[in-house]
Amino acid sequence: MFKNQGSIVGSSLLYRSGSKLKPTPNGYCHITETPDLPVWVNSPKNTKPKAQEEEEDFVLPSRLDSLGGDWRSRTRRRSSFYDNSSKLVFQHPKIDDADMIAEVFAKKRGTFTSPEDVARCLDDEYSSMNMNINKDLVDKILNKTNNDWISAFGFFNWVDSQTNYTHSSDSYNIMVDILGKAKRFDFMWVLVKEMVQVRGEGSLVSLTTMAKVTRRLAGAGRWVDAIESFRMIEEFGVKKDTSSMNMLLDALCKENGVRRAWGVFMEYRDEITPDAASFNILIHGWCNAGQLEEARSTMDEMQRFGFNPCVISYTSLIEAYCKLKDFREVDFILDEMQTRGCPPNVVTYTIVMHALGKAKETQEAFLVYDQMKKNNCVPDTGFFNSLIYILGRAGRIQNAHDVLVEMKHTGISPDATTYGTLISLACDHSQDETALKLLKEMEEEESSFPCCKPDLKTFTPLLKIACKKNAVRLLNYLLNYMFKKDLSLDMGTYCLLVDEHCKNGRVEQACVFFEEMVLKRQLPKNQTYSRLILSLERKKMKKTKGRIQQLMAMAHKTTRCQISSPKIFLSMNE
DNA sequence: TGAAGTTTAA
Numbered sequence: 001m002f003k004n005q006g007s008i009v010g011s012s013l014l015y016r017s018g019s020k021l022k023p024t025p026n027g028y029c030h031i032t033e034t035p036d037l038p039v040w041v042n043s044p045k046n047t048k049p050k051a052q053e054e055e056e057d058f059v060l061p062s063r064l065d066s067l068g069g070d071w072r073s074r075t076r077r078r079s080s081f082y083d084n085s086s087k088l089v090f091q092h093p094k095i096d097d098a099d100m101i102a103e104v105f106a107k108k109r110g111t112f113t114s115p116e117d118v119a120r121c122l123d124d125e126y127s128s129m130n131m132n133i134n135k136d137l138v139d140k141i142l143n144k145t146n147n148d149w150i151s152a153f154g155f156f157n158w159v160d161s162q163t164n165y166t167h168s169s170d171s172y173n174i175m176v177d178i179l180g181k182a183k184r185f186d187f188m189w190v191l192v193k194e195m196v197q198v199r200g201e202g203s204l205v206s207l208t209t210m211a212k213v214t215r216r217l218a219g220a221g222r223w224v225d226a227i228e229s230f231r232m233i234e235e236f237g238v239k240k241d242t243s244s245m246n247m248l249l250d251a252l253c254k255e256n257g258v259r260r261a262w263g264v265f266m267e268y269r270d271e272i273t274p275d276a277a278s279f280n281i282l283i284h285g286w287c288n289a290g291q292l293e294e295a296r297s298t299m300d301e302m303q304r305f306g307f308n309p310c311v312i313s314y315t316s317l318i319e320a321y322c323k324l325k326d327f328r329e330v331d332f333i334l335d336e337m338q339t340r341g342c343p344p345n346v347v348t349y350t351i352v353m354h355a356l357g358k359a360k361e362t363q364e365a366f367l368v369y370d371q372m373k374k375n376n377c378v379p380d381t382g383f384f385n386s387l388i389y390i391l392g393r394a395g396r397i398q399n400a401h402d403v404l405v406e407m408k409h410t411g412i413s414p415d416a417t418t419y420g421t422l423i424s425l426a427c428d429h430s431q432d433e434t435a436l437k438l439l440k441e442m443e444e445e446e447s448s449f450p451c452c453k454p455d456l457k458t459f460t461p462l463l464k465i466a467c468k469k470n471a472v473r474l475l476n477y478l479l480n481y482m483f484k485k486d487l488s489l490d491m492g493t494y495c496l497l498v499d500e501h502c503k504n505g506r507v508e509q510a511c512v513f514f515e516e517m518v519l520k521r522q523l524p525k526n527q528t529y530s531r532l533i534l535s536l537e538r539k540k541m542k543k544t545k546g547r548i549q550q551l552m553a554m555a556h557k558t559t560r561c562q563i564s565s566p567k568i569f570l571s572m573n574e
Numbered sequence: 575t576g577a578a579g580t581t582t583a584a
């Protein structure tokens with residue numbers, strides 16, 4: 001089926017050469033572990049009673065070690081990087097240093113218990129690595145490990161301990177965000193404080209830093225702490241003005257805290273002058289929460305303050321009515337916009353067309369396109385992405401592909417979403433080869449359209465189809481490819497892998513991904529956990545079930561929210 | 575993710 005999978009990125013070396021991994025069309029894939037080289041071994045089908053006995057002896061390996069194996073084998077072949085006959089995917093020699101670090105991580109993956117552990121390990125390996133540490137390398141490694149805070153923070157601290165190197169504010173910001181995402185607010189604050197005091201120079205903390213801090217706090221439901229960070233923002237060297245207030249309002253609104261945002265706004269409105277953006281943020285917040293009356297009264301308030309509601313304000317309102325499928329009201333507002341002299345723009349049209357398409361009013365949706373053309377509004381990438389999506393939903397696959405061709409013709413660059421939409425469409429129709437061809441095309445387009453770099457979402461439908469069809473080689477290929485592309489698996493992707501494997505009765509693989517997820521300090525979704533436990537019970541795999549329960553308990557312990565308030569943190573250190 | 579839109583997982 002996947003005959004040409006090896007040529008997708010021009011390299012069959014993404015497979016572990018000489019690997020014992022084989023596709024298991026319908027048998028169980030059994031996994032055992034040897035000290036250095038974990039291998040996947042097929043267990044024969046139709047030997048269920050015996051297989052169940054073996055299952056009880058099942059040892060959970062750290063699966064990405066097999067990727068590590070791949071890396072090692074590639075590194076051993078480094079001389080062939082410069083060999084014309086080689087089709088290796090590395091085009092930039094710069095990548096090599098990052099490879100070495102990645103190799104160290106791959107070798108040890110899952111055994112790091114703390115950032116100190118990581119630093120110690122890097123110390124041991126450093127003399128043999130002989131590499132040049134620079135900002136690009138640091139940022140690359142941080143992005144590669146952005147879902148694995150222990151590796152990221154260990155590496156970050158280790159680099160900092162090297163002589164003659166000081167982290168840039170960009171690297172600090174990336175690290176702050178990684179810790180915030182992992183809800184390690186204790187370490188996050190340590191880092192922010194360090195940024196304020198770093199080597200006696202001016203504070204490295206910028207509005208960008210505080211935006212990440214605030215957004216992560218609000219995202220963890222710590223709205224009070226997010227607000228408190230703003231109250232104290234000047235202690236970090238950031239001005240308390242309209243733009244920092246807007247940053248806070250936006251963070252609160254986007255993380256289900258509109259009411260709190262409104263409270264902040266009311267509290268500060270005499271001290272900090274709001275601008276049109278402040279009002280639009282709040283209007284959008286109300287609209288998203290479905291509080292349309294509040295949205296309307298905020299628009300009135302905006303007017304009283306001397307700002308006319310603009311395209312953005314109206315578009316937020318339109319989006320809310322689209323969600324309610326109240327297209328009469330949408331039309332009414334569209335007319336109102338024309339009469340008030342702020343005609344809808346491409347974003348407005350995209351929202352309306354998309355909503356109609358989703359509501360299966362396909363013909364109406366295409367009429368929006370006509371109306372837009374009539375009003376001399378020029379379509380952009382986002383608009384076409386939406387058009388591709390609704391064409392796909394209407395079953396007009398060829399038309400959807402035609403749009404991509406049309407985009408390239410008219411000079412509107414496709415991006416990762418364009419391809420992602422088409423890939424997921426192909427996967428929905430079991431057109432695996434088309435999906436893989438599109439992935440290959442993305443790779444080729446990346447030089448001319450940098451926005452075509454595949455992201456995690458690009459891979460989601462592909463991973464899903466690989467799991468569904470039990471195409472183990474394809475799955476491994478995709479995971480290797482993602483690893484190479486610096487995409488680190490996040491909670492959602494791990495849960496997808498666990499869920500799909502459970503659904504298809506391959507509990508062992510599900511366990512492998514589950515364990516790796518926990519080792520990378522990601523808290524599995526409850527739904528995923530329950531499904532896995534249920535599957536294990538059905539297969540009477542008592543011992544493994546016990547291990548999974550232990551892992552879940554561990555996950556809860558290690559991902560607990562830590563000190564999130566700046567006030568508490570600062571006072572603890574005085 | 576920094577004022578609005580577009581792909582994905584049940």
